[in-house]
Amino acid sequence: MKILTLLLFAMSSLFSLSNYEAAQKSEAVMSGFEDAVSKMQMTLINARGQQKSRTMKMQVLEGEDEDKSLMEFLTPADVKGTKFLSYEHIDKDDDQWMYLPALKRVKRISSKNKSGAFMGSEFSYEDLSAFNVKKYTYADKLEEVTVDGVAMYKGESKPVSKYSGYTKLITWMNAENFLIFKVEYYDRKKKLLKTAYFEEYKNYGDVNRIGKITMKNIQNDKTTILVWSDEKIKTGLKAKDFHKRYLKR
Amino acid sequence: MRLFFTLVGLPLMLLADLEVSGHLDLDSQIYLSVPKSKHNNSFTLKQTLELNYTKDDLTVFSKLYAQEDYYDTLSQEEHNERTFIRADELYLKYDFADDSIKLGKSVEFWGALEFRNIVNAFNPEDFRVDMFNTSKLGVWNLAYSYFTQSGELSLIVKLNEPDQKMPTSPYVYYFLPEGIAYEESLESSQGTQRPSIYLKYSGTTESEYPLDYAFIYENGYDSQRYFTTNATAISAPTEFRQKAYLVNKFMTYNTLVVDATLIKLEAMYVKVDGQEKVGDYSHIAFGLEHTLENFDNGAALGLIAEYYRYDTYEDDKYTDLELFETMQNDIFIGARYTFNNSEDSSVVGGVVADTEYGEQTYYLQYESRFMEAFKVAFDYYYVQPSTSTLTAYSLLETHQRVGLNIAWHF
Numbered sequence: 001m002k003i004l005t006l007l008l009f010a011m012s013s014l015f016s017l018s019n020y021e022a023a024q025k026s027e028a029v030m031s032g033f034e035d036a037v038s039k040m041q042m043t044l045i046n047a048r049g050q051q052k053s054r055t056m057k058m059q060v061l062e063g064e065d066e067d068k069s070l071m072e073f074l075t076p077a078d079v080k081g082t083k084f085l086s087y088e089h090i091d092k093d094d095d096q097w098m099y100l101p102a103l104k105r106v107k108r109i110s111s112k113n114k115s116g117a118f119m120g121s122e123f124s125y126e127d128l129s130a131f132n133v134k135k136y137t138y139a140d141k142l143e144e145v146t147v148d149g150v151a152m153y154k155g156e157s158k159p160v161s162k163y164s165g166y167t168k169l170i171t172w173m174n175a176e177n178f179l180i181f182k183v184e185y186y187d188r189k190k191k192l193l194k195t196a197y198f199e200e201y202k203n204y205g206d207v208n209r210i211g212k213i214t215m216k217n218i219q220n221d222k223t224t225i226l227v228w229s230d231e232k233i234k235t236g237l238k239a240k241d242f243h244k245r246y247l248k249r
Numbered sequence: 250m251r252l253f254f255t256l257v258g259l260p261l262m263l264l265a266d267l268e269v270s271g272h273l274d275l276d277s278q279i280y281l282s283v284p285k286s287k288h289n290n291s292f293t294l295k296q297t298l299e300l301n302y303t304k305d306d307l308t309v310f311s312k313l314y315a316q317e318d319y320y321d322t323l324s325q326e327e328h329n330e331r332t333f334i335r336a337d338e339l340y341l342k343y344d345f346a347d348d349s350i351k352l353g354k355s356v357e358f359w360g361a362l363e364f365r366n367i368v369n370a371f372n373p374e375d376f377r378v379d380m381f382n383t384s385k386l387g388v389w390n391l392a393y394s395y396f397t398q399s400g401e402l403s404l405i406v407k408l409n410e411p412d413q414k415m416p417t418s419p420y421v422y423y424f425l426p427e428g429i430a431y432e433e434s435l436e437s438s439q440g441t442q443r444p445s446i447y448l449k450y451s452g453t454t455e456s457e458y459p460l461d462y463a464f465i466y467e468n469g470y471d472s473q474r475y476f477t478t479n480a481t482a483i484s485a486p487t488e489f490r491q492k493a494y495l496v497n498k499f500m501t502y503n504t505l506v507v508d509a510t511l512i513k514l515e516a517m518y519v520k521v522d523g524q525e526k527v528g529d530y531s532h533i534a535f536g537l538e539h540t541l542e543n544f545d546n547g548a549a550l551g552l553i554a555e556y557y558r559y560d561t562y563e564d565d566k567y568t569d570l571e572l573f574e575t576m577q578n579d580i581f582i583g584a585r586y587t588f589n590n591s592e593d594s595s596v597v598g599g600v601v602a603d604t605e606y607g608e609q610t611y612y613l614q615y616e617s618r619f620m621e622a623f624k625v626a627f628d629y630y631y632v633q634p635s636t637s638t639l640t641a642y643s644l645l646e647t648h649q650r651v652g653l654n655i656a657w658h659f
Contacts, residue, residue: 044591052591052621077658078624079593080270092457093506103383104358108461110540112509117547117589124547165543220546240346244453245396249308249344 019138019155023171025178027133032207036060038231040071044121047221054079054119058228060130061237065090067130068242083247086111090134094125099247106247115165121224122194122215124165127185135160136169144175147182151175166193179208192218204233271298272624274656276379280421281649287421292319293331306345312338312356312387316378320419329420331377337387348395354387357405359463361502361513362536363553364581364601368465368500368515370472371407371447376415380422381612381630386411400452407445410435410470410493424573424644425489432490436477437470438524439495445469460505467498471519475526475572495522511538513555527572528563534576547589553599555581573641578605592618606635608642626654 017025037059044052055075061068066088073082081101088094094111114126136157143154152172159166167190172182180198187193195218200211213226274295283289295316302309318331340353360366371388378384389408394401415431416423425431435441451463470493478486497520505512513536521527536555544550559569559577569577583599594617601610609632616626631649634642642648 046591076618076621077270078272078618078622078656080658093508095453095459104356105360106358108361108504108506108511110506110509110511113540113542116540116542116549120589120591120593122547222546240396243396245344245349245394245401249342 017142017153019140019142019157020133022142022153022155022173022178023133023136023138023157026171026173026180027131029178029206029208030131030210031062033060033204033209033233034062035235035237036062036209036231036233037235037237038228039074041227041229042119042121043225043227045223045225059237059241061239061242062130063088065132065134068239070242070246085242085244085247086129087242088129088132090132094129097244097247104248106244112163114161114163122217122222123224123226126159126161126164126166127196127215131180145172147172150181152181153178177208187219194218200227202231207233209233266302266304268301268303269299270301270659271296272656272658274654276652276654278379278650278652281651282647283421284646286418286427287423288320288329288419289421291329291421293317306343308342308344310338310340310342310355311336314384318416318420327419328417330415330417331420333377333414335375335386337385339387348393351390351392351394354389356385356387359465359500359502360515361461361504362515362534362555363538364555364583364599365534365557365576366502366515367532367534367557367576368502368517370500371405373411373413373472376413376422381628386413397452399455400450403447403449403451405447405449407447407469408442410437410441410445412441413491421648421650422645424641426644429486430488432488435474435491435493437493438522441493443469443495458505458507460503462503463501465498465500467496467500469495471496471498471521471527473519473527473530473572473574475567492526494524494527496520497522509540509542512536513538526567528561528566530559530561532557532559532574532576534558536581544586549587549589551585551587553581553583553585555583557581570638570640575603575641576601577603579603594618603635603640606638606640608635608640609633610642622658624654624656624658626652626656628652628654 040056040058042054057072057074059070069086071084073079083099085097086094096109096111098107098109100107115124118125118128136159139156145152145154153175154170154172157169157171166185167188168186170184171180173180179201183196184192185194195216197214198210202209202211209231211228215224276293276295278291280289293316298313300311314337315334316331318329320326320329321332336354338355340351340355342349342351357371358369359371360369372385375384375386388411390405392403392405394403412433412435414433418427445467446469447465447467449463449465454460474491474493476489477492479488480486498517500517502515516533518531520529534555534557539552541550557576557579559574561568579601581599581601585595585597588594596615598613611631612629614626614628616624618624629651632642632645633647634640634645
């Protein structure tokens with residue numbers, strides 16, 4: 001009996017996933033969309049429950065490791081036409097520009113501080129950048145847990161960038177389809193800062209796209225909800241469509 | 250029936266792709282220190298209207314600006330002559346795969362610095378709006394741009410030099426001395442229809458520390474002007490008029506990203522073409538902008554330092570004083586605090602110290618959004634001009650103002 005138990009344990013260890021492998025699978029099920037065009041609604045909820053809303057048009061070009069994105073504010077009216085262009089990089093800081101329509105000015109932005117808040121929200125710039133396994137190191141341990149009757153993998157990762165606002169992330173992902181369900185973000189003092197819930201995934205064959213993220217800041221009691229709508233993928237966008245010239249258009 | 254659908258359907262189809270936006274502002278300013286002959290307040294209603302039609306690769310854009318000055322509506326008061334409607338932009342642009350063509354009236358922005366963009370000189374300033382806020386006059390031009398993978402090569406032909414109107418003497422920002430009238434029609438070396446040609450090359454490096462760069466060569470009228478008068482050997486001047494002269498001008502503006510710091514440079518060297526009053530000159534400005542993040546609730550603090558230097562190279566010709574150049578040897582130290590709240594509130598402030606003539610300018614601006622569609626902005630300015638030298642600011646005398654702007658955006 002002892003031998004059988006040992007054998008089963010050895011086999012389960014042999015076939016069980018590592019934390020890193022689970023992250024790779026999670027990245028894989030979200031990859032392959034080539035490009036995406038969508039509308040994004042951002043709802044800011046303060047500690048008293050008051051809500052403010054803003055909408056954006058999003059365009060994303062999927063790269064091997066480095067995505068490009070162009071975001072245009074549609075509301076509120078005073079920021080309409082403000083655009084944000086970003087070229088992600090793995091081995092160096094992202095290239096980022098902002099277009100201010102009132103001045104007709106394209107302004108270069110430093111992306112070193114990845115923890116900077118995005119437009120009054122509880123999201124930071126690094127929260128909004130595409131998930132890439134190379135941006136993190138992974139603890140060996142991958143727990144198998146159950147949340148509301150659904151089998152999940154739970155693993156810990158640490159950002160590679162020393163300029164990240166986080167010391168660690170704890171991620172829950174669906175054990176069946178590897179879609180992320182929840183992420184806990186720990187600040188530089190190693191205290192829990194935020195919790196993000198990922199919902200309303202849309203499936204396009206072998207590609208999945210996120211539909212809604214709810215980011216709750218535990219320390220200030222504020223919440224930001226992002227909802228994507230009217231999304232189209234594989235529309236034929238090219239790198240040329242993310243040239244700086246389109247900021248001014 | 251077909252005609253009916255054409256008459257009704259076509260405009261509806263066009264309107265479906267037409268975006269309308271703009272804002273209506275009520276701008277109030279109280280001047281705490283002001284010469285006795287000037288109004289000690291200003292109330293201005295401003296309206297900006299933008300119409301943008303985009304269909305595939307074609308863009309048609311129009312921007313109108315109108316303002317009404319309170320004193321211009323009163324019959325018993327001396328008018329400020331600040332009430333007008335202005336068409337700032339009206340252009341047609343077509344984007345091809347690797348190039349684009351633009352024709353019409355437009356406003357272009359060139360520059361990298363925060364306090365003043367010395368190379369942002371494609372469009373002249375409208376003196377009737379507000380000395381401390383940029384308000385550019387659109388100019389007619391034809392532009393062709395070719396786009397490389399990370400840059401752009403443009404040929405721009407400016408087709409005219411517009412007249413710069415001025416308010417009248419009771420308005421606080423009318424600079425000319427009492428009794429001197431301003432003649433608005435521009436005097437020029439070869440007529441205001443003589444085209445100015447600009448060749449611009451800009452791009453971004455893919456180095457570890459990326460650099461955004463732009464180089465511009467101009468052959469045409471300088472953005473700097475000087476005043477001519479109607480004075481004779483036996484009579485004092487009663488009228489001033491601006492004079493435009495031809496130059497060959499080399500300009501550059503650059504931003505280098507080093508970690509969380511932006512290092513900025515704007516510079517120009519101007520070779521003046523056969524002008525007896527104005528000689529060759531240069532203007533250079535260097536700036537640093539460093540952003541500190543993670544204050545309370547994700548707020549950010551930007552720290553800014555800039556230095557401006559203006560030099561003339563020919564003796565017996567006008568210097569910075571005669572040319573009313575204010576940033577000739579000046580240091581700007583400023584800060585911007587963004588609260589990261591849902592109202593996008595921010596505070597910007599700073600001081601400009603003139604190291605040559607001992608002048609100082611202090612300012613503080615706060616802006617925030619309320620009820621989603623409204624913006625409110627407060628500002629405070631204090632200018633201490635030179636007491637020993639006749640500078641541009643000394644014509645303004647010691648100046649102190651508080652301002653409130655409420656705007657409805659749609």
